[in-house]
Every structure is written in structure tokens, then in C-alpha cells.
Amino acid sequence: xxxxxxxxxxxxxxxxxxxxxxxxxxxxxxxxxxxxxxxxxxxxxxxxxxxxxxxxxxxxxxxxxxxxxxxxxxxxxxxxxxxxxxxxxxxxxxxxxxxxxxxxxxxxxxxxxxxxxxxxxxxxxxxxxxxxxxxxxxxxxxxxxxxxxxxxxxxxxxxxxxxxxxxxxxxxxxxxxxxxxxxxxxxxxxxxxxxxxxxxxxxxxxxxxxxxxxxxxxxxxxxxxxxxxxxxxxxxxxxxxxxxxxxxxxxxxxxxxxxxxxxx
Amino acid sequence: xxxxxxxxxxxxxxxxxxxxxxxxxxxxxxxxxxxxxxxxxxxxxxxxxxxxxxxxxxxxxxxxxxxxxxxxxxxxxxxxxxxxxxxxxxxxxxxxxxxxxxxxxxxxxxxxxxxxxxxxxxxxxxxxxxxxxxxxxxxxxxxxxxxxxxxxxxxxxxxxxxxxxxxxxxxxxxxxxxxxxxxxxxxxxxxxxxxxxxxxxxxxxxxxxxxxxxxxxxxxxxxxx
Numbered sequence: 357x358x359x360x361x362x363x364x365x366x367x368x369x370x371x372x373x374x375x376x377x378x379x380x381x382x383x384x385x386x387x388x389x390x391x392x393x394x395x396x397x398x399x400x401x402x403x404x405x406x407x408x409x410x411x412x413x414x415x416x417x418x419x420x421x422x423x424x425x426x427x428x429x430x431x432x433x434x435x436x437x438x439x440x441x442x443x444x445x446x447x448x449x450x451x452x453x454x455x456x457x458x459x460x461x462x463x464x465x466x467x468x469x470x471x472x473x474x475x476x477x478x479x480x481x482x483x484x485x486x487x488x489x490x491x492x493x494x495x496x497x498x499x500x501x502x503x504x505x506x507x508x509x510x511x512x513x514x515x516x517x518x519x520x521x522x523x524x525x526x527x528x529x530x531x532x533x534x535x536x537x538x539x540x541x542x543x544x545x546x547x548x549x550x551x552x553x554x555x556x557x558x559x560x561x562x563x564x565x566x567x568x569x570x571x572x573x574x575x576x577x578x579x580x581x582x583x584x585x586x587x588x589x590x591x592x593x594x595x596x597x598x599x600x601x602x603x604x605x606x607x608x609x610x611x612x613x614x615x616x617x618x619x620x
Numbered sequence: 621x622x623x624x625x626x627x628x629x630x631x632x633x634x635x636x637x638x639x640x641x642x643x644x645x646x647x648x649x650x651x652x653x654x655x656x657x658x659x660x661x662x663x664x665x666x667x668x669x670x671x672x673x674x675x676x677x678x679x680x681x682x683x684x685x686x687x688x689x690x691x692x693x694x695x696x697x698x699x700x701x702x703x704x705x706x707x708x709x710x711x712x713x714x715x716x717x718x719x720x721x722x723x724x725x726x727x728x729x730x731x732x733x734x735x736x737x738x739x740x741x742x743x744x745x746x747x748x749x750x751x752x753x754x755x756x757x758x759x760x761x762x763x764x765x766x767x768x769x770x771x772x773x774x775x776x777x778x779x780x781x782x783x784x785x786x787x788x789x790x791x792x793x794x795x796x797x798x799x800x801x802x803x804x805x806x807x808x809x810x811x812x813x814x815x816x817x818x819x820x821x822x823x824x825x826x827x828x829x830x831x832x833x834x835x836x837x838x839x840x841x842x843x844x845x
Contacts, residue, residue, distance in 0.1 A: 428745055446665060448753070455751025465746035468843045469764045478760060479750035513844035524746075531750060 377440045379404045379535055379566050380425060385434035387420065394420050395431070396590040402535070402568060407561045409577040409598075410570045412587035413613055418570045419462075421587070422539045425568065426457040439534060455483050458528030458536040462543050464520040466512035466527070472499065473508040476527045484531070491530075498526035502556050518549030522556055529560075536560070538569040574617060578602055586610045623814040631800060637822055639796040643716060643785040648778055650721035655728025656763075662729065663736060663762075665754055673729070680726035685719070689790040692719040709794065716788035720781065727777045735770025736762065740845075768841040775834025779827055797822070 378401035387395040394417045402408050410418045423429040424436060427443055427450060436443045438457065444450045466475050476495035480486040486494070499505040502522035504515070512520055521541055528536060538557065542550045554576050561567055561580045571577065577584050577598060584601040586594040588609045594601060605611045627633065661673035680688070692715040696702050704714035739762055747757035767774075786798035793799065797819055804815050 426749055428749065451748075451751045451753050453751075454749055457749075459746075459749040461742055461746065461749075463740070463742050465740075465742035467743060467746065467761050468845055469761065469768070479752060482756050482760065483751040511844065527750070 377437075378402055379406075379439055380568065381435075381437040382421070382425075383435045383437075385421070385424065385436060386432045387417075387424065387429065388432055394590050395424070398434070398592060400585065400592065400595075402566060404534075404566055405564045407565075407567045407580055407582045408569070408585060409581035409583070410568065410585045410587060411572070411574070411577055411613075416587040417590040418587045419539050422537050422568060422570045425535075425537055426454050426459055428459075451483070455479070455531050456534050458531060458533035460521070460524050460528055460536065460538045460541045462540040464512070464517070464524045464544070466520055466523055468512055471509055471511060472504065472515070472523050475512065475523060476530050479527070480530050494530055495526070498529050499523070502526045503552070516549060517545045518552045521545065521549075521553045525553075525556055525560070535566040535568065538567065538571065540570050540572070542571065542573055572617075574602075586613070588613070623811050624818065627804065627808070627811065627814060627818060631804060633797075633800070633818060633822070636795060636797045636800040637826070639713075639793065640782065640785045640788075641826075643713070643720060643788055643793070643796065644778070644782045646717045647720035647724055647781055647785070650717065651724035651728050651781070654721060654725035655732060658725060658729040659732045659736070659763075659766075660758060662733065663758070677726045677729050680723050681730065683723075685723050685784055685787050686790050688723050689716065689719045689787050692716065693791050712792045712794075713788075716785075716791035716793045719791055720784060720788070723784070724777065724781050727780070728774065731770045731773035731777050732763075732766055734773050735766035735768070738769035738843075739765045765843050768843050771838035771841055772834060775831065775838070779830060779834075782827060782830075783823060 380400070380402040382398050382400040385395050385398040386393075396417075398417075398421055400408075400421075410422065412418050420429055424431050425438070425443075427436075438453060441453075444453055466472075467478065470478065473492065473495055476498060477488070477491040480491040480494060481488060496505055496508065499508055502525055504519050504522050504526070507515055507519060507523075512523070515523065525536075525541075541557070542553050545553065550573065554573060557567070557569065557576065558580050569576070569581075579598075581598050583595060584598050585592055586601060586605075586607075586609075593607045594605065594610050601610070602614065605614055658673045658676060661669040662677070664670060693712065696718075697711070697715055703711045705711045743761055743765065744757060747761045752760065786796065788796050789799045789802075801815060801819050805812060808815065
């Protein structure tokens with residue numbers, strides 16, 4: 357088939373002219389930490405606009421999987437593709453790829469030596485070479501969206517955990533990423549601050565952002581996810597819609613997990 | 621008291637201290653530059669640079685300063701014929717600064733590295749996750765926090781540098797304090813106690829305010845997390 361024909365075939369298969377390949381694709385990914393086999397033959401595809409929630413018991417490898425997607429963790433074997441392109445090795449290309457993949461951490465990781473505004477403008481200025489005033493306008497818009505624009509001149513330590521995490525989301529969004537990774541974004545928060553972060557994430561999901569969220573927030577998984585993936589012992593055991601997973605779990609491991617967290 | 625008056629009128633003691641202060645300031649400047657370079661090499665993603673920096677630090681940290689200073693004169697100047705100036709005094713002055721800087725840089729690097737360890741790994745991960753390269757992450761995020769976290773060890777390194785500047789005598793810097801002290805003892809053997817007290821307290825008076833400043837700065841600049 358010629359390239360032109362291939363493109364035509366792709367158009368027929370996908371009349372909106374969207375990319376036919378998944379935005380994030382993991383195939384046969386394996387990883388060890390010493391003797392510990394943390395990721396076992398992980399296969400996962402996330403389409404553009406999809407909200408994927410990864411749940412599972414502690415130590416099941418879900419955070420590690422999330423971190424392999426922008427190569428904060430390297431993998432032993434297998435293949436990870438973002439937008440059809442394999443994940444590059446260290447260097448310029450990897451930095452360029454990371455700029456396209458937003459990441460939100462459990463421990464916020466706001467730059468402690470910079471103000472809230474500088475936290476958000478740093479990467480657009482340094483990586484995207486955006487003029488300072490343009491970056492500041494963008495940052496203020498994003499900070500307003502997550503509701504912390506009044507704190508722009510403060511230092512991270514002066515903000516509450518919930519506010520810090522919302523700034524971290526704004527900081528990632530400032531790079532206009534193709535996909536956002538959330539690595540247990542509410543696990544380090546006081547209970548009363550969890551919702552303000554989940555609200556921002558829900559809004560983001562409704563706007564069509566592609567999201568991969570590792571979380572223990574089952575309410576969020578049930579209401580916002582397009583698909584729930586259940587991991588245990590380094591393997592993906594189940595993958596399905598929230599209804600399928602929460603109402604009709606297939607594996608005993610998932611049934612056991614759900615019985616432990618949903619009875620209270 | 622007369623003894624002190626006699627010593628101060630006969631010798632330019634403040635002038636000698638000034639020489640040590642000059643040696644210290646220049647060496648502090650150069651060792652900081654070299655120390656930061658070594659640190660960047662030590663935390664860089666390139667393993668050969670890491671090894672070179674590590675080798676340098678291990679070598680100079682573990683070598684006695686006197687040997688370095690004597691080598692500057694007998695090796696670098698007398699054998700290798702490298703000199704800074706045709707004027708003897710100026711030449712030895714700068715050879716001493718070179719020796720002190722090479723030596724102190726190893727300690728500056730180690731002090732800063734202890735500061736790096738106060739910066740949580742998440743800071744570097746966040747910087748990398750945003751697409752910043754090594755240099756941008758180091759200069760924008762890691763080093764500014766590491767330097768603030770290493771004020772106390774850096775202060776101690778520079779205090780040691782000021783005291784070490786007396787070893788410049790080994791590099792034939794004739795005007796500094798320890799050379800002057802030996803000379804005084806030679807001509808005023810009866811005044812040994814006043815001579816010792818003069819120099820001992822001279823350094824204590826110089827260093828106490830510096831130590832206080834270090835403590836103040838390390839509290840004031842501490843990164844709030």
C-alpha cells in the first residue's frame with residue numbers, strides 16, 4: 357500500500373481524521389528493582405482524550421508504571437510510545453518529550469526557591485522560550501483557573517497542600533501537554549483538601565485532556581474515568597469501564613481489593 | 621602591656637593580618653568558582669566527568685596543605701618554571717593563592733554536595749518532568765537551594781581557609797602572620813607569651829564575627845519547605 361492509500365484507509369477508519377494510533381502505548385514493559393519484579397508484561401494503550409484511572413493495592417507497581425511514561429523510571433525491556441514515537445534515551449529529545457507530558461506528583465514538588473508565579477512561568481520561559489510577559493499572562497490565567505491567582509507572589513511553603521497541588525497542576529498545564537500523568541495527587545493531602553484538587557482534575561477531564569491518574573480516590577475513578585485499570589503485584593489484572601470494574605470485577609484479587617476499600 | 625606596645629610599634633601586625641585576609645579573599649573567590657564547577661561535574665549525567673571530579677576531590681581533600689604549598693614553590697615554580705610575576709613577592713603571593721584555591725575547592729565541592737543532599741529528589745524530578753535540561757535544572761532549581769542549604773558547612777570551610785592561609789609561609793609569602801610570628805620569636809624570645817596571644821586573639825577576633833554571620837545567614841536563607 358502506498359503512503360497515500362494508507363492515509364486514505366486511515367481516514368475511512370477514522371472519519372474525523374484523528375490519529376489512529378493511541379496517544380500513549382506500553383507494550384510488554386518489564387522492570388525490576390534489584391530482585392523485585394515490579395512491572396510484569398505491562399500492555400496498555402491510552403487514546404487521545406481518554407481518562408484512565410489506575411487503581412490497586414500499595415506496591416502493585418502503579419506509580420512505577422506512571423513514572424516510566426516520561427522516563428523518570430527506566431524500563432528493562434518492552435516499548436513505550438507517546439503519540440506513535442518511541443521514548444527517547446537521555447538528552448535533548450527526552451527533555452523535549454517530557455515537555456509534552458505533564459506530571460503531577462504526590463508530594464507536589466513545587467520549586468521551593470521560586471514564587472508561585474515563577475514556578476508556573478519557569479518552564480515556558482526556559483524550555484519554550486516564551487517572552488516573560490506572555491508567560492506571566494498565561495500563568496495568571498492558569499492560576500485563576502485552579503483558583504490560586506491571589507497567591508501568585510507567595511512562596512510554596514506559605515500555601516496549603518491543596519493549594520500547592522493545584523499550582524503544580526497549573527505548572528504542568530503551562531507547557532500545554534498532550535497528556536497529563538497524576539501520580540497519587542491527593543495521597544499527601546489533608547482530607548478536607550482532597551476535593552479541591554479532584555475538582556480541578558474533574559474539570560480538566562471534562563475539557564478533554566488525556567489523563568492517566570494513579571489514585572486511591574474511588575469516587576473519582578467511578579465518576580470521571582473512561583476506563584479503570586486494576587494492578588496488583590506488577591501486573592494489569594483488569595481493565596474496563598468503571599461500571600464493569602466496580603460492579604462486576606472478574607478476578608478474585610480485584611474482588612478482594614474492592615471489598616476492603618468499599619465496605620466503609 | 622608594654623610588651624604589646626613594643627611589638628605593635630616595631631612590627632606592622634595589622635598589615636600582616638591584611639595579607640592573610642587578602643590571601644583568603646582571593647582563594648575564597650577562586651575556590652568557589654572551581655568548587656561549583658567540580659560540583660556540577662559530580663552531579664552531571666556524564667559518568668567520566670563525575671569520575672574526574674570525584675578523583676580531584678579525593679586527591680586534594682586528603683593531601684596535606686603544606687605539601688601542596690611546598691609543591692607550588694618547588695614543583696610548579698622551580699621545576700615547571702611557571703610563574704605569575706617577575707617580582708618575587710607577587711609571584712609567591714599568587715602561587716600561594718593557587719595552592720590554597722586548589723585545596724579549598726575540594727572542600728567547597730563537598731560542602732555544596734552536602735547542601736545538594738538537603739534538596740529533595742522531587743525537586744529535580746519536577747524540573748526534569750517539565751522538560752528542563754540538566755544545566756537549567758541545576759542553575760534554576762537545585763543549586764540555588766543547595767547553596768542556601770550549605771551556608772553553614774561553606775562558612776566552616778572559609779574559616780578553615782583563613783586559618784590555612786598561614787600555611788602560605790610554606791610558599792614563601794614573607795609578609796603574612798605566621799612568618800612574622802616566627803621572626804618575632806627569633807628576635808624577642810623573652811616575649812613569647814605576648815606574641816602568641818597577639819596572633820591567637822587576632823584570629824579569634826577575625827573569625828568570631830564571621831562565624832556569627834554564617835549562623836545568621838544559614839537561618840535567614842534556609843529554604844522553607
